[in-house]
Amino acid sequence: MLRNRRMKQLLVLFMALSLVLAPALTATAAQGPAPQKILDNELVVSNFGDDGNIAEMQVLNHLRVFGNGTYNIDDNSQYKLASVRNLYGSEKITIKDNRLGIKVSPKGEQAFDDLYYLATLDQGEIAKINIPVSVKLEYYLDGKKVKPSEMSGKTGHIKIVCYLENTTGQTKELEFTDSKGQTIKKEAEVFTPFVVSLSGWEFANAKFSNIKAPGIAGESPQGVLANVQGITQVSWTVPLVPPKYPAKQYTVLEADGKDIELPSFKIAVIPIVPTTSEIDSLGTVQSSLNQLYNGFDAIQKGVGNSAQDATLLFGLNKVEGGVKQISDALGSLSELLLKIRVGLMTPGFDSASYTTAKGSDSAGKTPGVKDAVGLMKKSVDGQLLPAMAFQKSALTTIQTAIGTTGDGAVEPTATTSIYNDINYLKAAVAGTPAQKVITDSIEPKLQAVGTNVGAFRDGGNMITPSGSMAFPASVSAVEMGSKLLSESLGKTDGGLTMMVLGLGALDASGKPMKAMANGKPASILYAMEYLQESIDGQLVPGIKQIQEGTGKIGSGAGDAKEAIANGLQTFESIPVIVSNLEENAAQTDTFLGKPEGAQGTVMYVFQTPEVSKQGNAMKYGLGVIAVALIVLIALGRPPKEMASAPVQA
Amino acid sequence: MKKAIGLGLLVGVFFAIFVAFQGFLGASAFYIAAVAMAMFAVIGPFGDYLKTAIAMLIGVAVGLASMISLALFMPLPPDNLMYVAIVSGVALFLLVLLSVTGLRIDAMFLGWAAYLSAIYSTYVSDAAALATQAAPAAVGVCVSLLVGLVLSLLVIKIAMAVNQ
Numbered sequence: 001m002l003r004n005r006r007m008k009q010l011l012v013l014f015m016a017l018s019l020v021l022a023p024a025l026t027a028t029a030a031q032g033p034a035p036q037k038i039l040d041n042e043l044v045v046s047n048f049g050d051d052g053n054i055a056e057m058q059v060l061n062h063l064r065v066f067g068n069g070t071y072n073i074d075d076n077s078q079y080k081l082a083s084v085r086n087l088y089g090s091e092k093i094t095i096k097d098n099r100l101g102i103k104v105s106p107k108g109e110q111a112f113d114d115l116y117y118l119a120t121l122d123q124g125e126i127a128k129i130n131i132p133v134s135v136k137l138e139y140y141l142d143g144k145k146v147k148p149s150e151m152s153g154k155t156g157h158i159k160i161v162c163y164l165e166n167t168t169g170q171t172k173e174l175e176f177t178d179s180k181g182q183t184i185k186k187e188a189e190v191f192t193p194f195v196v197s198l199s200g201w202e203f204a205n206a207k208f209s210n211i212k213a214p215g216i217a218g219e220s221p222q223g224v225l226a227n228v229q230g231i232t233q234v235s236w237t238v239p240l241v242p243p244k245y246p247a248k249q250y251t252v253l254e255a256d257g258k259d260i261e262l263p264s265f266k267i268a269v270i271p272i273v274p275t276t277s278e279i280d281s282l283g284t285v286q287s288s289l290n291q292l293y294n295g296f297d298a299i300q301k302g303v304g305n306s307a308q309d310a311t312l313l314f315g316l317n318k319v320e321g322g323v324k325q326i327s328d329a330l331g332s333l334s335e336l337l338l339k340i341r342v343g344l345m346t347p348g349f350d351s352a353s354y355t356t357a358k359g360s361d362s363a364g365k366t367p368g369v370k371d372a373v374g375l376m377k378k379s380v381d382g383q384l385l386p387a388m389a390f391q392k393s394a395l396t397t398i399q400t401a402i403g404t405t406g407d408g409a410v411e412p413t414a415t416t417s418i419y420n421d422i423n424y425l426k427a428a429v430a431g432t433p434a435q436k437v438i439t440d441s442i443e444p445k446l447q448a449v450g451t452n453v454g455a456f457r458d459g460g461n462m463i464t465p466s467g468s469m470a471f472p473a474s475v476s477a478v479e480m481g482s483k484l485l486s487e488s489l490g491k492t493d494g495g496l497t498m499m500v501l502g503l504g505a506l507d508a509s510g511k512p513m514k515a516m517a518n519g520k521p522a523s524i525l526y527a528m529e530y531l532q533e534s535i536d537g538q539l540v541p542g543i544k545q546i547q548e549g550t551g552k553i554g555s556g557a558g559d560a561k562e563a564i565a566n567g568l569q570t571f572e573s574i575p576v577i578v579s580n581l582e583e584n585a586a587q588t589d590t591f592l593g594k595p596e597g598a599q600g601t602v603m604y605v606f607q608t609p610e611v612s613k614q615g616n617a618m619k620y621g622l623g624v625i626a627v628a629l630i631v632l633i634a635l636g637r638p639p640k641e642m643a644s645a646p647v648q649a
Numbered sequence: 650m651k652k653a654i655g656l657g658l659l660v661g662v663f664f665a666i667f668v669a670f671q672g673f674l675g676a677s678a679f680y681i682a683a684v685a686m687a688m689f690a691v692i693g694p695f696g697d698y699l700k701t702a703i704a705m706l707i708g709v710a711v712g713l714a715s716m717i718s719l720a721l722f723m724p725l726p727p728d729n730l731m732y733v734a735i736v737s738g739v740a741l742f743l744l745v746l747l748s749v750t751g752l753r754i755d756a757m758f759l760g761w762a763a764y765l766s767a768i769y770s771t772y773v774s775d776a777a778a779l780a781t782q783a784a785p786a787a788v789g790v791c792v793s794l795l796v797g798l799v800l801s802l803l804v805i806k807i808a809m810a811v812n813q
Contacts, residue, residue, distance in 0.1 A: 087725050614785050617675030621788040624674055628795035629702060636698025636802050 035067035035106070038598035040075070044591045046606045050149045052137060054606075057121040057129070059592045060087075065104045066112045075100040076593030079129065080122040087116040119592060132588070133194050133240060133269045134165040135606045141260075148262070148611045155258040158208075162267065166240035166247040168192040168584070176576045179290060184569055190577065191247060192584040196238040197268040198223075198251060203232045204261075211255040220250050239274050241581065243570065262611035269604035271588040273581045286571045293564045296557040303554030312550050320543045327535040334528035338512065341503040341525060344496055345370040347510055351378070370496035377489035380482050388479035395457035395475060402450040405443070418446060652811045660686075660804055667796050675785050676792040678767040684759065685797025689805045691755060698802050704752040705794045708744060708760020713787045715740045715761070716768055720779045726772070764790045 041062040049055030065071060077098045084093050084100060094101040106113035121129070139148050140159035151158060169189040178184050203211055211232050213223025223236045234253060239245045304311020345368040353362035354375060360366045367375060403417020412421040426438045448463040452471075455462040459474035504523025505513045512525035521527035589600030664682065671679040685705070692701055715736050723732040740761060748754040768786045771778050 085721075088728060089724055610781065614675065614781075617673060618785050618788050620673060621675040621785075621792045624792045625788070625795055628792075628799050629699070631799050632699040632702050632795070632802065635806065636702065636798070638695045638697050 033067070033069065033071075034597070035065045035071045035073070035104075036111075037066040038073065038595050039064040039066075040590065040594040040598040040600040042591050042594075042600065042602040044602065044604045046131070046135075046604065048137060048606065048608050050147050050609055052147075054126055056123075057126050059119045059121070061117050061119060061592065063102065063104070063115045063117075063595070063598075064112050065106050065115070067106050068111055069107075070103060070105045073100075073102045073104055073595050075102060075595045077119065078593045079125045082120045082122045084120075085118045087118050089115055091115060093117055130167070131604065132166070132168045132192060132271075133196065133604065134163070134167055135196075135267055135269070136163040137161070137608060138163070148609050151257075151260045151262070152611050153613050153616070154260050156256075156260075158253075158255055158257045158260065160253045162198065162251045162253075164196050164238055164240060164249050164251070166191050166194050166242070168194075169242070169247060172580065174573050174576045174580070176573050178569060178572045179286075184572070186569060186573060188573065188577065189242065190580045190584065191240070191242050192271055192588050193239070193241040193273045193581045195270050195272050195274050196240060197235070197270065198238070198265070199233075199235040199268070201234040201253065201265045202263060203234065203255060203257075205230045205232055207259055207261065208232065208255040208257045211253070213251065213253050215252075218246065220252060223251060223253065241274065243577065260611060261613060262608075264610040265608040267606040267608070269606070271585045271602065273578065273585055282571060282574070286568065289564050289568050289571065293561055293568060296561045296564065299557040300554055300561060303550050303557065305554075306547075313547060313554065316543060316547045316550060320540060320547070323535055323539050323543060327532050327540070330528055330532045330535065334512075334525060334532065337503060337525055337528065338506075338510070341500065341506065341512075342368065342510065344368050344503065345500045347506045348508065351375055370493060370500055373489050373493045373496060377486055377493060380486040380489060384482045385479060385486065388475055388482060391475045392457050392479065395453050399450055399453045399457070402446060402453065404450070405447065422446065656804070656807055656811065659807065660800060663800055663803070667800075671793075674789070674792050676789040676796070677786075678763065678790055678793055681763040681766070681790060681793040682797030682800065684763065685794045686801040686804065688756065688759070688798060689801035692801070692805075694805050694809050698798060700751070701753050701756040702795055702798050704754075704756035705760035705763075705798065706791055707747060707752060708757035708762075709764045709787055709791050709794070710760075711740050711743055711757070712761040712764030712768075712790075713783060716765070716772060716779060716783055720772060720776050720783070725776045760790075760794060763794055 039062075041064075043060040043062075045058045045060060046054045047056040047058075061075070063073065063075070065073060077095075077100060080098060081095060084095055086093050091103055100117075100119075102115060102117070104113045104115055138161045139146050139151060140161070141151050141154060142156040143159075169191045171187055172190040174186050174188050174190070176184055176186075205227065211225060211234065213225060213234050213236065214220075215222025221236055221238050223234045226233045226235075236251045238249050238251065240247055240249065302312055304313050306313045306317040308314055346365050348363065349365045349367055349371045350361040350363065351367070351371060351374055354360065354367060354371075358364075401417060403419035405419055407417045407420040407423060409423035409427045410416060410420055412424055416424075422438055422442060426435050426443075429435045429438070451460075452462045454460065455471045456474055458476045459471060461468040462471035502524055504515055504525040506525075507513050512523065512529055515522040515526050521530040589602060591602045591604070594600040664686075667676075667682060668679050671677065676682075688701060689696075692698060719729075719733060719736050723729060723736065741758070744754065744757040744761060747757060764787060767790050768779065768783060771782055771786075
């Protein structure tokens with residue numbers, strides 16, 4: 001009795017001391033030495049509901065605490081938690097104000113302690129959570145969008161599309177050095193790199209056939225199919241790592257299914273900069289782009305501008321100016337030639353109505369050179385030469401009237417020659433002084449007149465009081481000269497006609513008429529006009545078009561240069577981008593939160609709802625249970641007489 | 650001999666039909682039905698098969714509660730043998746306590762064991778899967794046990810009729 005009493009006293013004392021010392025002991029533990037290192041690995045598990053939205057989120061957290069002793073780990077949670085459960089240990093985890101308190105005691109040779117806890121997020125928090133990679137699934141049965149549960153037990157063509165999007169893009173200013181050693185600052189959207197692994201999607205061959213996982217370059221990666229022991233496994237690896245891979249991609253799975261059942265598929269999302277065994281040809285491409293840039297630079301400089309000497313545009317500008325000058329000169333030349341042409345032959349001049357007194361035709365037009373030559377020839381041929389013939393005829397008549405010294409002395413009449421009359425008169429006055437006068441004075445003079453008339457008509461020597469002298473200006477000589485003049489005028493007219501024809505015909509308004517032969521201009525004036533029109537209408541516009549085209553080549557080369565420069569800058573910025581990606585990946589080390597100073601990693605897993613006939617099986621199973629119970633009620637109860645029979649001793 | 654052949658064929662056909670439709674009923678552990686059939690040997694021709702069935706169902710319910718306790722409130726495998734032992738001990742203790750109400754202890758043990766045999770491997774390999782598989786497995790085990798019991802009843806009834 002006494003012993004029991006002492007025991008009770010000791011127990012009361014122990015409890016009292018515990019109450020007093022407990023807070024102090026707890027505080028000592030909390031303020032104790034910090035662990036050497038804490039690793040915090042999180043696996044965020046999101047379960048999709050049948051409606052395609054995330055129905056439940058849990059975080060499986062693995063804490064590895066290094067040290068030797070007992071430590072109170074204070075783990076933050078940035079989301080409200082519905083529950084926390086220590087999965088593999090018995091250490092108690094407390095939650096207060098979204099802070100998790102865990103006591104761990106690493107000991108022994110390992111000098112670390114592992115703790116796994118499962119935190120379930122409050123339902124109200126799920127909608128607020130901004131998951132870095134958006135995952136959305138769509139199910140189709142025979143082309144119609146359905147809920148996963150609606151596929152259960154059905155037969156048809158299924159299609160499952162998984163849309164993935166990296167939503168972590170943030171505009172950031174990158175600073176790097178380009179190939180010319182210049183520091184470049186460039187704004188770029190930098191993402192946290194995530195690789196999505198859709199692996200081990202299993203389809204039983206007994207239920208699914210024609211399984212395909214097609215891909216589209218730049219949009220959707222192709223899945224890898226492995227048919228192993230009656231099950232086709234489909235896997236995709238989707239790097240959501242801009243700029244090398246699109247931030248938004250999707251996967252497609254198609255199959256013909258019967259009595260459809262699908263397991264829960266897992267979609268793992270890991271923040272990582274993937275290292276692949278791909279042969280890196282970026283260096284070669286960058287070198288080629290540099291050469292291309294230099295080429296376009298040379299083109300741009302060669303094209304230049306109209307004010308820059310020794311450039312294509314400058315030269316074309318000069319060519320255009322020169323061609324315009326040629327055109328102007330051709331215009332002047334054409335006008336001058338037109339004047340020559342009009343001077344040669346007045347358009348519409350009527351030689352028949354030309355009067356010398358007016359110096360013009362009836363229309364008042366003055367003759368051109370050719371017209372004048374024509375008039376002159378007409379005058380020579382129509383007036384001068386006939387007049388010469390008449391003069392010669394008159395002189396012949398005079399010479400006939402004079403007669404010759406041998407003309408007989410017949411009785412003078414109106415038709416007898418003067419010599420006949422003188423000879424008749426000399427015979428009549430023979431022997432008289434009158435005969436001597438006739439013989440010595442009249443006959444020599446008459447002979448000289450006759451000779452001179454002949455010389456005047458046909459040329460020869462003319463007898464003068466001082467003697468005989470040559471007389472070149474006979475009527476015959478003038479006539480011959482006039483004929484020669486007429487012929488020359490005719491040739492001149494022909495030559496002028498050829499000149500006029502060569503220069504070209506003019507229309508009534510005095511402008512050159514179109515004359516083509518064998519597709520070419522057939523007159524000088526039209527050729528000039530044709531040439532000017534060609535220059536003004538084709539050559540100058542052509543040069544302008546060449547200028548515009550060349551300008552476009554220049555601006556195109558400039559644009560290409562800019563684009564290549566941007567591309568080169570992209571290449572040159574790759575190391576910086578990769579460095580930022582790695583930095584972002586390293587910084588993405590927690591979802592829920594981690595103890596202060598802990599090294600964290602985080603990984604996301606999305607689980608699709610299972611498509612099974614289990615619900616129906618449960619219904620049928622419960623039905624069978626009910627039926628079995630009814631059968632047992634009916635047949636399985638002992639006979640009443642047996643049940644009520646007294647126990648035999 | 651002929652009667653024995655006919656009886657055997659009848660039971661065999663019934664069992665084969667059950668096995669053929671086990672997936673349809675969710676009774677993946679169909680072999681449990683054979684164990685339940687063996688109960689006719691201890692229940693006898695005048696035993697209370699209904700009470701045995703109820704005891705089996707209670708055994709399954711305790712097994713389900715055991716697994717739920719293990720999965721939700723205890724550390725998970727592999728280093729949790731002590732907790733499995735405690736929960737199993739408590740469960741069997743409960744069953745023994747319940748037996749004082751007149752329920753057959755053997756049937757309750759059978760129900761408990763049948764459920765654990767169906768689900769324990771899942772618990773060890775993937776405890777999270779219990780969230781979706783625990784209840785269907787309980788229904789499947791109940792179906793197997795009750796079908797086995799009904800078949801045992803039929804066997805005993807046919808045997809009695811034949812022997813009379």
